[in-house]
Amino acid sequence: MVCVDCGKMASKFRCLDCALQPVYCCTCCCQTHRRLHTHQVQYWKGHYFHTAGLWETGLVLNLGHNGSPCPNFAEFKEQENDRQDASFEAAEVAGPAVPTSPVGQTWAVPAHIPIDLDI
Structure with a gap:
């Protein structure tokens, strides 16, 4: 998967609350959600998305x-x-x-x- 912000491969976080549920790399997910800290994110485990916390992106x-x-x-x-x-x-x-x-x-x-x- 490719990050919607930077185009980096191996992007594993998606936001359930952002429009169209975009997929982000860790850095872009953290940066994008600095002011959207109540959004729910998930982490790609290889075969499925698993519930994650924004703290896991370093927020x-x-x-x-x-x-x-x-x-x-x-x-x-x-x-x-x-x-x-x-x-x-x-x-x-x-x-x-x-x-x-x-x-x-x-x-x-x-x-x-x-x-x-x-x-």
Whole structure:
């Protein structure tokens, strides 16, 4: 299969929510869905498409800092990796890592559930 964006072969992700269910390579799927993070994607297993998560394309949603990674985030990420729940799989979400911030941790978004930051 060929990626609809870059024309690269071995494209294995398709989006069920985009018009005509296009097939993307991993990089283009991630880039295209940076602002479409609620879309459902599937991964080609050789004989059939299997449900996948956008996190499998490398998608990370950065909260705060206008969508850019928080400059203080790296030191907190390692601590939060131990607390990830397998049922949260749509994408990795990175919140501000400022210690005084109420959102000073990594947030995992449940698949297809809107984000509510009023904690």
